[in-house]
Amino acid sequence: MAGSTPSLDKVVALLRRLPGIGPRSAQRIALDLLLRKRELMPQLAQALEQAHRAIRHCTRCNNLCEDELCVLCSSARRDRGTLCIVESPADLLAIEDSGAYSGEYFVLMGHLSPLDGIGPDALHLDLLEKRLQEDGLQEVIFATNSTLEGEATAQFVAALVPERIRVTRIARGIPMGGELEYLDRSTLGRAVHGRGALDP
Numbered sequence: 001m002a003g004s005t006p007s008l009d010k011v012v013a014l015l016r017r018l019p020g021i022g023p024r025s026a027q028r029i030a031l032d033l034l035l036r037k038r039e040l041m042p043q044l045a046q047a048l049e050q051a052h053r054a055i056r057h058c059t060r061c062n063n064l065c066e067d068e069l070c071v072l073c074s075s076a077r078r079d080r081g082t083l084c085i086v087e088s089p090a091d092l093l094a095i096e097d098s099g100a101y102s103g104e105y106f107v108l109m110g111h112l113s114p115l116d117g118i119g120p121d122a123l124h125l126d127l128l129e130k131r132l133q134e135d136g137l138q139e140v141i142f143a144t145n146s147t148l149e150g151e152a153t154a155q156f157v158a159a160l161v162p163e164r165i166r167v168t169r170i171a172r173g174i175p176m177g178g179e180l181e182y183l184d185r186s187t188l189g190r191a192v193h194g195r196g197a198l199d200p
């Protein structure tokens with residue numbers, strides 16, 4: 001680009017390949033690094049290189065980790081009888097943050113999306129099937145997103161679960177503090193259908 005330099009152009013072009021970063025944001029981040037946070041640049045490069053070298057997939061749950069097994073799979077405190085299936089590491093972190101779950105996870109690293117050419121091969125199902133054969137597994141909870149792709153993925157993967165294992169889906173419904181009149185009708189409808197006992 002006129003007025004730029006080849007190295008700056010290269011940084012901008014790479015930043016633009018990241019999700020949610022358009023041409024202007026990429027330029028702003030690159031200039032900010034060069035002009036105001038120059039000392040961050042070698043640190044950032046080193047951290048990226050280190051992460052690239054060290055981070056791999058857990059051989060049990062497919063989440064990201066730096067050893068053979070991730071921290072959750074190595075923990076003796078997790079309930080091995082329950083397996084929660086999520087689409088991404090971010091979803092796993094969100095459920096962990098909720099503090100409501102103490103079982104194990106499996107991270108699909110995506111969802112089925114035929115239009116984008118993403119089929120079952122992308123979901124690491126061979127690893128999941130191995131996990132599903134383990135003795136002691138009593139429940140598989142589907143916590144895929146409440147989107148068309150998330151629902152289709154849950155349906156597809158649920159067919160792989162052996163019959164002796166209970167299959168559940170996380171509830172959909174009203175958010176905490178939500179007021180009914182402002183909710184979209186489909187969420188409200190699902191909340192009515194998925195109603196449970198009144199908490200004591």
Ligand code: ZN
Nearest residue numbers: 058061070073
């Ligand atoms: Zn793991």
